[in-house]
Structures are given as C-alpha cells and as structure tokens.
Amino acid sequence: MSVTYDDSVGVEVSSDSFWEVGNYKRTVKRIDDGHRLCNDLMNCIHERARIEKAYAQQLTEWAKRWKQLVEKGPQYGTVEKAWHAVMSEAEKVSELHLEVKAALMNDDFEKIKNWQKEAFHKQMMGGFKETREAEEGFRKAQKPWAKKLKEVEASKKAHHAACKEEKLAVSRESNSKADPALNPEQLKKLQDKVEKCKQDVLKTKEKYEKSLKELDQGTPQYMENMEQVFEQCQQSEEKRLRFFREVLLDVQRHLDLSNSTSYKSIYRELEQSIQAADAMEDLRWFRASHGPGMSMNWPQFEEWSADLNRTLSRREKKKASDGVTLMGISQTGDQVLACPKHSSTLSVQSDTVLSVQSPSSYNPFEDEEDAESTVSEKEDNKQKNVGSYEKAQSYPTEWSDEEANNPFSSTDANGDSNPFEEDPTSGTEVRVRALYDYEGQEHDELSFKAGDELTKIEDEDEQGWCKGRLDSGQVGLYPANYVEAIP
Numbered sequence: 200m201s202v203t204y205d206d207s208v209g210v211e212v213s214s215d216s217f218w219e220v221g222n223y224k225r226t227v228k229r230i231d232d233g234h235r236l237c238n239d240l241m242n243c244i245h246e247r248a249r250i251e252k253a254y255a256q257q258l259t260e261w262a263k264r265w266k267q268l269v270e271k272g273p274q275y276g277t278v279e280k281a282w283h284a285v286m287s288e289a290e291k292v293s294e295l296h297l298e299v300k301a302a303l304m305n306d307d308f309e310k311i312k313n314w315q316k317e318a319f320h321k322q323m324m325g326g327f328k329e330t331r332e333a334e335e336g337f338r339k340a341q342k343p344w345a346k347k348l349k350e351v352e353a354s355k356k357a358h359h360a361a362c363k364e365e366k367l368a369v370s371r372e373s374n375s376k377a378d379p380a381l382n383p384e385q386l387k388k389l390q391d392k393v394e395k396c397k398q399d400v401l402k403t404k405e406k407y408e409k410s411l412k413e414l415d416q417g418t419p420q421y422m423e424n425m426e427q428v429f430e431q432c433q434q435s436e437e438k439r440l441r442f443f444r445e446v447l448l449d450v451q452r453h454l455d456l457s458n459s460t461s462y463k464s465i466y467r468e469l470e471q472s473i474q475a476a477d478a479m480e481d482l483r484w485f486r487a488s489h490g491p492g493m494s495m496n497w498p499q500f501e502e503w504s505a506d507l508n509r510t511l512s513r514r515e516k517k518k519a520s521d522g523v524t525l526m527g528i529s530q531t532g533d534q535v536l537a538c539p540k541h542s543s544t545l546s547v548q549s550d551t552v553l554s555v556q557s558p559s560s561y562n563p564f565e566d567e568e569d570a571e572s573t574v575s576e577k578e579d580n581k582q583k584n585v586g587s588y589e590k591a592q593s594y595p596t597e598w599s600d601e602e603a604n605n606p607f608s609s610t611d612a613n614g615d616s617n618p619f620e621e622d623p624t625s626g627t628e629v630r631v632r633a634l635y636d637y638e639g640q641e642h643d644e645l646s647f648k649a650g651d652e653l654t655k656i657e658d659e660d661e662q663g664w665c666k667g668r669l670d671s672g673q674v675g676l677y678p679a680n681y682v683e684a685i686p
Contacts (some may be wrong), residue, residue: 220345223337223425226432233439237315240443244308244450251300258293262286271680274445276481283473291465302453302563307446314442318435333432340424347414354410358403365396408502489640520525559566629655631667631682645675653677 216222266286274282320328372389456462474584486492632652639646645667647653656664659679668674 217429218425218449220341220348221615223341224334225428227330227333227337229436230327230333230432233436234319234327235348236439236443237311237319240446241311241315244303244311245455247450248300248303248308251296255293255296255300258289262289264292276484277476278481279477281473281476284469285607287472288465288469292462295459295462295465299453299456300664303450307449307453310449311446318439329435333428336428336431337425340428341421344414347410347417350410350418351407354403354407358400358407361396361399361403365393365400368396369392379454412562419665480590523637630685632685633682635681637675637677637681641676643675645669645673645676645677653682655682 217226249290263286266283269279269282269286318329322328322331368389372386372393375386375389435464452458483492630652633647633649636648637646645653647669653670654668655665656668656674659665663679664676665679665682666674667677
C-alpha cells in the first residue's frame with residue numbers, strides 16, 4: 200500500500216528519475232505486481248490442465264466409438280488389428296494426458312500457491328506486509344533529503360522573486376529621471392527602493408546557495424539509504440523471478456511427452472502393430488474362410504432311409520445354431536467351416552448320423568405334423584455349439600430336403616418349381632438402404648452396393664438375417680445390420 204508524506208508536497212519533480220521524490224513507488228508497486236503474477240500463473244496452469252483433461256476425454260470417446268465401428272464393419276484380419284492399434288494408442292495417450300493434468304494441478308499449481316502464501320503476508324487493513332515495509336523504508340531514506348530539497352526550492356523561489364523586484368525598482372528609477380514633474384523626494388524613495396532590493400537579492404542568494412550546499416552534502420547519504428532499501432526489494436524480486444523460472448521448467452517437463460519412456464513405447468508399439476499388417480495373409484484367410492478354400496459337402500449318391508422320408512419344418516431349418524448334421528451326407532474327412540472373426544468354429548463330422556427318433560418309437564406311417572413336432576422338441580433340448588456372430592454373416596451348415604430349398608426334390612425334376620425359388624412374401628414390406636457393400640456368399644443371398652435401395656419382405660430372424668427383394672426382382676437373404684430403414 201503506497202503512502203505519501205508531507206515533506207514531498209510542493210516539491211516539483213523535474214524528471215522521471217528514481218531519485219526524484221516519490222518515484223520509488225514504482226519499485227514498491229512491483230511487490231504488489233508479484234502477488235498478482237502468481238495468481239496469473241496459477242490461472243494459466245489451471246486452464247491448461249482443463250485443456251489436457253478435455254483432450255484426454257475426447258481421445259477416449261473417439262477411441263471407444265471407432266472401436267465399435269471397426270468391430271462391426273467389414274474390415275478383417277491383420278489390417279483390422281492395425282486399425283485397432285490406432286485406437287489403443289489414443290487410449291494410452293489419453294491416460295498420459297490425464298497424468299499431465301494431475302501433475303500440473305497437484306505439483307505446479309500447489310507449488311505456486313504455497314510459495315505465494317510464504318512470500319506475501321496480507322494485513323488486516325489491506326495490502327501486504329512486504330509492500331508496507333518497502334514503502335516505509337524508502338520514505339525513511341528519502342525524508343531528510345526531501346526536506347532539504349524543499350528548503351532549496353523555497354530559497355530559490357525567494358531569490359528569484361528578489362531579483363524580479365530589483366529589476367522592477369531599477370526600471371521605475373530610470374523612468375522617474377526622465378519625468379520633470381517628479382519632485383526630488385519621490386525620486387529619493389525610488390532610489391532607496393532600488394538599494395533595498397539589491398540587498399534582498401544578495402541575502403536570498405546567500406541563503407539559496409547555503410541550502411543548496413547542504414542538499415549536496417546530504418545527497419550521498421540519501422543515495423546510500425535509497426540503494427539499501429532498493430536492494431532489499433531487488434532480492435525479494437530475484438527470489439520471485441527464480442521461482443517462476445523453476446516452476447516454468449517443471450511445467451515444461453510435465454508437458455513434454457517426447458521425453459517420456461511410456462510415450463515413446465506407445466508409438467513404438469503402434470508402429471510394430473501397423474508393420475505387422477500383412478495383405479497376403481489377410482487374402483489367404485479370406486480365401487479359406489469365405490472363398491474357394493472353404494469346404495463343401497458335394498452331392499453324392501444316398502441310399503433311401505426311412506429317417507429321411509419326411510420334410511423338416513421351416514422352424515427346424517432355421518435352427519442352424521443347434522449343431523445338427525444330417526445323416527447320409529458323406530464327406531472326404533473332418534471338415535471345419537472357417538467362420539468370420541469373433542465366432543467359434545462349427546465342426547461337421549463326416550460319420551455323424553442324426554437320429555430323429557429312436558428305432559423303437561419311430562413309426563414311418565405317423566402323421567407328418569406329429570413327426571415334425573417330435574423332431575422340434577428333441578432338437579430344442581440339444582446343447583448349442585455354434586458361436587454367435589458379432590458381424591452378421593451366416594453360412595448354411597446343413598442340407599434340407601424341404602421342397603422350397605432342395606434343388607434335388609422330385610418337383611424340380613418334373614420342372615414344376617425353381618430350385619432357388621423363395622417362399623412367398625410375408626409381413627409388411629419396408630424400403631431399406633444399404634450401408635455397406637455386400638457380396639452374397641450363397642445362392643440364396645443378395646448382393647448390393649452401399650447406397651442401393653431394396654425392399655425388406657421378412658423381419659430379422661434369430662441369426663440376424665432378413666429376406667429382401669432387389670428392384671430387379673431378385674429375392675434373397677442379407678445381413679440385417681448392413682441396411683437402414685428409409686424414413
């Protein structure tokens with residue numbers, strides 16, 4: 200808190216020099232500025248910490264969202280793993296930025312706050328103790344010299360006034376000599392006035408010179424005292440400046456992730472994951488899983504069996520997850536259908552035989568509806584061994600002798616039906632739009648491009664497939680999550 204004193208009142212400041220009376224107040228104000236700068240630095244660090252936290256949250260949200268999109272999308276194989284590595288990098292970097300935020304607030308912010316409390320002590324009446332002490336020190340050091348300076352100013356003013364009065368008196372005397380109407384008595388008074396003014400000039404000059412000499416004698420002591428108080432302020436300011444430099448270096452160390460071992464490790468692992476992506480390996484996997492490399496139950500001659508002399512219901516057919524293998528279909532060996540990513544393997548043994556009913560209870564002349572009901576109840580009790588697909592792709596694992604789907608049925612032999620003909624339209628038709636490209640993997644699946652429109656004629660089944668019709672008239676199945684309803 201700045202305090203003025205009466206000795207400086209009336210003293211004309213001739214320059215902006217520190218040595219002028221009252222100009223030390225800029226040095227005193229610097230103490231108050233130091234406290235304010237501590238607040239400014241804390242606010243700066245706090246704001247940066249909020250930015251680090253917000254950035255970390257955005258990275259985490261971005262990584263979570265794109266992980267789900269990639270998992271549900273058509274990308275596969277090692278390139279998918281490399282893509283996931285980018286999201287993992289974001290999650291790890293997010294953790295590092297949260298650590299930066301914590302270091303800024305817990306270390307740097309608190310460090311400044313504690314130092315500020317120790318360096319600046321508030322007073323009951325306002326202001327700081329350090330400011331008051333500096334103010335009093337400068338005031339005490341300047342007071343004697345300011346008092347003498349005030350005397351010098353006063354004596355200078357008196358001397359200049361006497362000189363001015365003398366000049367006026369001499370001028371009046373000269374004018375009176377040229378005036379014949381002026382009597383000798385009046386002329387004598389003017390001459391006495393001139394003489395008196397000359398004496399006053401001499402006296403004031405002597406006093407002026409004396410006070411100026413005393414001021415000069417006191418100047419060295421004045422400078423020494425002022426220097427001493429100023430150096431005390433300089434030492435306090437030096438501590439603040441050095442402390443700020445130390446804190447800023449701590450902030451730099453916390454913000455600089457390039458020197459962090461964890462940070463370097465994140466990008467080293469990311470590079471290794473991306474470099475591990477192998478296009479040829481992915482192509483081989485796709486060929487074996489969805490291409491010519493897949494196994495196939497090629498049609499072979501089958502002996503007639505009473506167990507097969509019936510038609511499976513549509514409900515039974517759709518239970519592909521029950522792991523049922525029809526009897527009488529011989530295979531070249533144990534065949535494994537390579538399922539898409541995230542699915543478990545479905546194995547079809549070549550010698551497996553489906554027993555629809557036990558030989559003792561089976562009646563070949565039993566009504567078909569009763570037989571279908573018995574088969575359905577038994578199959579419902581079987582343990583499921585097929586993993587659910589997270590990506591809606593499903594492939595037929597059994598042949599059905601249902602007339603609508605069996606190309607070798609008796610009606611097809613007579614030319615009365617199309618082996619690829621689908622069941623009549625059921626349910627409400629809905630127009631949908633393709634979100635991704637899809638290439639049909641089986642004869643009863645549709646193929647379309649992203650953006651194509653088609654008509655959904657059957658709702659999604661348990662395996663995530665819908666039946667639809669293209670604008671060309673082709674009817675078939677497609678993955679339900681590959682399309683969206685057109686509003």
